[in-house]
Amino acid sequence: MGETPASRAEVCAAAVADAFRGDGERLASCFGAIPAIGAKLAKLTFEPDLMMTDGIAYLRDDVAPVSGEPQGEAVVESWLPFRSVFDLLWNGRRHVVMTASQIDRYGNHNFACIGPHEKPKAQLLGMRGAPGNTISHTTSYWVPNHSAKVFVEAVDVVSGVGYDRARELGAASSRFHEIRRVISNLGVFDFGTDDRRMRLASAHPGTSVDEIVEQTGFELVIPSDVPETRTPTGEELELIRERLDPGAARDREVPH
Numbered sequence: 001m002g003e004t005p006a007s008r009a010e011v012c013a014a015a016v017a018d019a020f021r022g023d024g025e026r027l028a029s030c031f032g033a034i035p036a037i038g039a040k041l042a043k044l045t046f047e048p049d050l051m052m053t054d055g056i057a058y059l060r061d062d063v064a065p066v067s068g069e070p071q072g073e074a075v076v077e078s079w080l081p082f083r084s085v086f087d088l089l090w091n092g093r094r095h096v097v098m099t100a101s102q103i104d105r106y107g108n109h110n111f112a113c114i115g116p117h118e119k120p121k122a123q124l125l126g127m128r129g130a131p132g133n134t135i136s137h138t139t140s141y142w143v144p145n146h147s148a149k150v151f152v153e154a155v156d157v158v159s160g161v162g163y164d165r166a167r168e169l170g171a172a173s174s175r176f177h178e179i180r181r182v183i184s185n186l187g188v189f190d191f192g193t194d195d196r197r198m199r200l201a202s203a204h205p206g207t208s209v210d211e212i213v214e215q216t217g218f219e220l221v222i223p224s225d226v227p228e229t230r231t232p233t234g235e236e237l238e239l240i241r242e243r244l245d246p247g248a249a250r251d252r253e254v255p256h
Contacts, residue, residue, distance in 0.1 A: 006231045009250035014232040017042040019140045019181040025049040027094040033249040035097035035142045036066050057081045067247030092176035094137040102155040105198045105218045107179035109160030117157045130159035138178045144253045146184035148217035163196035185254045186212050202229040
C-alpha cells in the first residue's frame with residue numbers, strides 16, 4: 001500500500017520550512033500551527049542550528065510537537081528570558097513568521113484593525129511589535145485563507161513595514177529589513193523583482209495561476225514559467241504526521 005499523498009496543509013508546512021533555508025543559528029518565531037510545524041521541520045532536516053524558544057524563558061535543542069504528547073525530556077540549550085530576545089531581534093538574528101490580515105504588493109502588512117485606525121470597523125491584534133520586527137530582522141507571512149480581502153491594493157493600517165516604506169526610511173532603518181516569503185493556502189510568493197513587488201514563486205498542487213490571480217486584489221508579478229510548489233519528501237511526511245503534529249492541528253488551519 002502506498003503512502004497517503006501530501007495534503008495541502010502538509011505542502012504549506014514544507015513551504016514554510018523552505019523559507020528558513022540558509023538561516024543557520026537564528027531564532028525562529030512562528031504564529032500558527034503550520035508555521036510552527038514548518039520551522040520545526042526545518043530544524044529536524046536541513047537547518048539543525050535554528051534556535052527554538054519554549055515561549056517562556058528557554059532555548060530548547062529538542063523539538064517539541066505542535067500537537068500530541070511531548071516525547072522525552074526537554075533539552076534546554078540556553079536561558080532566554082523575554083528581555084534577552086531583543087538582543088537577538090535588534091541585530092537581525094531572528095526570523096519570524098507572522099499572520100497577515102492584509103498585505104499589499106510591497107509587503108506592507110496589517111493585523112491591527114480593519115478600517116481607519118482612529119475609528120476601525122473591526123479591532124484585530126494591534127501592532128504587536130510588527131513595526132520593529134520588520135525593520136530589525138527577517139519576516140515571512142502565513143495566510144491560511146488567500147483572498148482579495150487579504151491580498152489588497154492598500155492596507156488599512158501599516159503594522160509591518162514593506163519594501164517601499166523601508167526604502168523611504170533609508171539605509172539605517174532597512175539594514176536588516178527582509179520580507180522573505182509569503183506562504184498562503186494557494187501558493188508561495190517572494191519579492192525578488194527589481195522594484196520589490198510581490199511575485200508568484202510557485203502554485204500549490206491543485207491550484208492554478210488563474211485562481212491565484214483571481215483571489216489577489218492587486219497585480220502580481222507572474223513569471224513566464226510558474227513552478228508547482230514541491231511536495232514534502234517521505235521523510236518529511238513521516239516527521240510531520242508522527243512526530244511534529246500527530247493530532248493534525250495543521251488540518252484545522254488548512255482543511256483537506
